[in-house]
Amino acid sequence: MRLFDKPLHRDGFAWWTGVWALIAALSQIFPSEGVKPATAMPVWANAILSAALIGFLLGLVPAYFRLLARRRRFRRHAAANGVPAPTATGPQQRVTVASGPAAPQGHAEASRRTAASPPPEPPFERQDPPPDRSKGDAGASRAEPSRGATPISALDLAVLREEPTLQQARKVLPYPIARSIRGIQQSGDLKDAYENVLRAAETLSTVLGIVSTIWARQHQVRTPELDNLQKGFARGLTWGHWLDVVRSMDRVMATHPSALIGMPDALKLKKGNTGLEPDLRRPLKECNQWAHGAGPRNNLEASERLAEVVPPFLRAVEAAGFLADMPWLLVHDVKFRRREGDFLISASEAMGDHPDFEHRSLNSPTALAEDVFYLQTPEGALDLTPLVVMRPCPTCHQREVAFSDRLDGRQRVALKTFDRGHVLFDDTLADEVWTLVAPPPTVKADEAD
Numbered sequence: 001m002r003l004f005d006k007p008l009h010r011d012g013f014a015w016w017t018g019v020w021a022l023i024a025a026l027s028q029i030f031p032s033e034g035v036k037p038a039t040a041m042p043v044w045a046n047a048i049l050s051a052a053l054i055g056f057l058l059g060l061v062p063a064y065f066r067l068l069a070r071r072r073r074f075r076r077h078a079a080a081n082g083v084p085a086p087t088a089t090g091p092q093q094r095v096t097v098a099s100g101p102a103a104p105q106g107h108a109e110a111s112r113r114t115a116a117s118p119p120p121e122p123p124f125e126r127q128d129p130p131p132d133r134s135k136g137d138a139g140a141s142r143a144e145p146s147r148g149a150t151p152i153s154a155l156d157l158a159v160l161r162e163e164p165t166l167q168q169a170r171k172v173l174p175y176p177i178a179r180s181i182r183g184i185q186q187s188g189d190l191k192d193a194y195e196n197v198l199r200a201a202e203t204l205s206t207v208l209g210i211v212s213t214i215w216a217r218q219h220q221v222r223t224p225e226l227d228n229l230q231k232g233f234a235r236g237l238t239w240g241h242w243l244d245v246v247r248s249m250d251r252v253m254a255t256h257p258s259a260l261i262g263m264p265d266a267l268k269l270k271k272g273n274t275g276l277e278p279d280l281r282r283p284l285k286e287c288n289q290w291a292h293g294a295g296p297r298n299n300l301e302a303s304e305r306l307a308e309v310v311p312p313f314l315r316a317v318e319a320a321g322f323l324a325d326m327p328w329l330l331v332h333d334v335k336f337r338r339r340e341g342d343f344l345i346s347a348s349e350a351m352g353d354h355p356d357f358e359h360r361s362l363n364s365p366t367a368l369a370e371d372v373f374y375l376q377t378p379e380g381a382l383d384l385t386p387l388v389v390m391r392p393c394p395t396c397h398q399r400e401v402a403f404s405d406r407l408d409g410r411q412r413v414a415l416k417t418f419d420r421g422h423v424l425f426d427d428t429l430a431d432e433v434w435t436l437v438a439p440p441p442t443v444k445a446d447e448a449d
């Protein structure tokens with residue numbers, strides 16, 4: 001039961017409850033003069049008991065009634081808007097990601113739906129918990145926009161556009177993530193937003209996987225998941241490969257003296273099996289269903305699915321905040337400073353959602369290579385090659401940030417641009433990909449195909 005909004009400190013009611021409990025406790029500890037203790041219990045036990053009783057009576061009970069009232073209001077709201085809501089825009093208006101089969105036949109939907117998924121109308125009547133939850137987890141105190149006559153289906157889009165976690169992430173996170181989150185906020189409709197949330201969740205997973213792998217290579221850390229990643233290049237990496245690597249860092253980083261700052265904490269499992277990695281599994285699962293043709297067929301359905309997938313996604317974005325403290329640098333120019341004995345680096349900082357990166361100069365005790373991406377950590381710059389590179393995109397005719405996705409034969413690497421998923425080929429990176437975290441496989445049998 002969600003009696004209080006999250007975060008707690010933003011819910012006035014939670015404060016109310018706490019203050020009453022405190023007053024009750026204090027009044028037992030410092031009784032007014034002349035009042036004799038009513039029981040033989042020690043003062044502290046008495047204080048705790050009365051705090052619990054008063055907190056319950058004046059805090060939890062009203063909070064419960066508030067919850068009931070909110071549910072009723074939501075149900076009325078849904079009933080009022082449920083009828084005219086479906087598909088103002090056509091069901092097959094736009095499907096941008098190539099891998100997912102286009103959502104088919106909007107009209108056959110009614111008959112099919114009974115077999116595959118619950119019927120359209122009742123879920124809204126009956127399923128009040130999911131939207132309620134999304135309000136609690138993601139929306140925090142943003143229950144406000146829901147008064148007024150906005151249709152439910154339009155609600156999430158406004159919420160996504162104003163979501164503070166996303167706004168902040170667009171400013172401070174590495175470019176690929178920030179850019180994909182911008183995509184969410186620019187979505188034209190809810191189906192669009194649904195696809196963009198999944199895509200951003202994949203980008204976030206990929207970036208976390210890349211950072212993990214680069215860190216592991218630096219510190220000669222090996223896990224079975226990293227070995228799998230390296231093998232996976234032969235056939236092409238998947239979202240799951242990257243997430244497995246991220247998960248495998250949990251144990252390693254928890255005890256490693258040079259763990260990336262903030263990452264061990266971010267990886268810790270929270271109660272209810274949430275946490276950075278499980279929270280990204282949820283959209284991954286959703287994406288698999290979508291790829292198998294079970295994506296939302298209209299905006300109403302998209303809104304329901306978003307209510308499921310956005311809260312874990314937002315938690316993951318928040319947990320990934322530690323990435324903001326490790327800027328991605330694209331080095332342009334390196335000069336040795338004779339007198340100081342160090343290097344003056346001029347670089348662009350690939351942080352935030354704007355494709356024109358901010359320019360920056362810094363001193364480095366070691367030389368850095370030009371036209372290479374580095375992850376700037378307190379322990380020095382980590383070379384992101386061969387996983388992240390800047391390359392001219394043959395489709396867009398401009399330079400784009402790309403990541404290694406697949407080995408194309410022995411000599412070439414197929415790269416994918418973060419922004420639009422364009423594929424380009426590179427013949428300088430293959431050796432490094434083959435030996436990313438482990439020596440190249442000695443048996444040629446499994447490379448033959």
Ligand SMILES: [Zn+2]
Pocket residue numbers: 393394395396397400417420422
């Ligand atoms: Zn491109």
